[in-house]
Amino acid sequence: MTSPAHTAPARAKKPERGSLLSRSGGLRTFVLLLPPMMWLGVAYLAALAALFITSLWGQNDFTGDIERIWTLDNYRQIWEIPVYRTIAFRTIGIAALVTVIDAVLAFPIALYMAKVASPRVRRLLVISVLMPLWASYLVKAYAWRGMFSDGGVIDWLGKPFGIQSPGYGLAATTITLAYLWLPYMILPVYAGLERVPDSLFEASGDLGAGALTTIRRVVLPMAFPAIVAGSIFTFSLSLGDFIAVTIVGGASQLIGTVVYTNVGVANNLPFAAAYATIPVVVMLVYLYAVRRTGALENL
């Protein structure tokens, strides 16, 4: 933890007047930050650290008690037991696929909202996109159970075209996850596109580019940080999900379900902790990889 108090001397030269505890900028910052940082430091960072430590502990096979002996066994199992490896890669694959689907769906909608729709329509669209966001996540996943069910809406709609519901499984999980996180992609991309000045479209058009060329060469590069910002949500949320896959995934297993069963039914907390570090590492690598795109400022 860094100590904001270090900055006190520098601030003393140019005191900020008027606001709470303004006598010393550094001291004020420190005092204001103390409670939230205590909370997040104690309740959260320590919990994350403890999780990591637990993943290095073993478990007594007979009593199920955690044994505080250092071991890498949990991590070895993840790597050596093919099922766990497969599930990890499968989850990352689905999270990536969900992200791509959401980006492809969100970009045209965001473009329409930001650059085509009239202010009135835009307002309505923002509300229409936000509304489902407020509808309970669980309810939305549940709603897709009704869509995919045997004799449900998809079967009914698809019958004339010979299309059948894929049933509960990985395809249904992917569709449901893409559905759940779509607003998290639309909103940042919309905000990003709104910042693109109209004059750039005109300049590009004046230079002879068609609409599609303009989108590809001007709009997409400028919207890219926003898309990446959205992808952080869609990717992270998909990586950790175990609700949607339980509801529409049938017997399919993802990282989330493995962790869930190991905390609950199997009661092997150390292994669950080790397995849960996979999404953390993946997310940290992802955040590190995209830090230069400016996506983090777009969150």
Next chain:
Amino acid sequence: MTIDRRLKAVLRVFTGLVLVIVYTPLVLVFVNSFNVDRTFTWPPPGYTLDWWDLAIHSSGARDALVTSIEVALLATAIALVLGTLAGLALRRTRFFGRNVVSLLIILPIALPGIVTGIALNNAFRTMLGLELGFFTIVVAHATFCIVTVFNNVQARVQRLGPSLEQASADLGAGPFKTFRLVTFPMLRSALLAGALLAFGLSFDEIVVTTFTAGPDIQTLPIWIFQNLFRPNQAPVVNVVAAVLVLLSAVPIYLAQRLSGDVVNTSAAP
């Protein structure tokens, strides 16, 4: 705008189509709450109000609803205090560790919920030896709700700058008087927006809650999840789901009333 008409039409149709797909499942939940058939075959063979009647008298659902509201209120209150403090602290644009603080506040929501959930579960049970229950849910929810208040407060103080508070100080008001008479009124709508988001986030949360709720306490999402796969409870679950879909219009309406814009971005020039 120089987007040609054909592309505009394509974008319009595409947007309309996706919105139809977005709303279809939600409408389906609502219609199915009147579906006579317990397994929700489509189209419904008939309609009934029985499930609504059952749901209204379901004590499990009602208790869970009360728990959810209590948890959300407490978590929001804690998040309001901590998020405001952090937002005010970070108003100075430069100081060492600023990014670390922002990251730490965002982390509980940026990391997959299952990680936050299991980390807190482990900390509560193994490290602190606590029983999981109401208190642990509130702590967990407050942790990931701080970010919504923080974001709103920070955006507001950065947009408004310190000049009003400086004027207040120049006119002789002490720091607390300035906070009460200048800073707080300035922040009020941002705080309401942040609180609304925090409440919604907490009310809806299930992943972290699953790991931090004890066996004998149920929030509404947990109640739904546990009854989802019980065939004789399915119609009641569906009614609760329908009610939640309808209720999701309330925060949108409130946000519209409170701040005039639903997201900060929609009012940006």
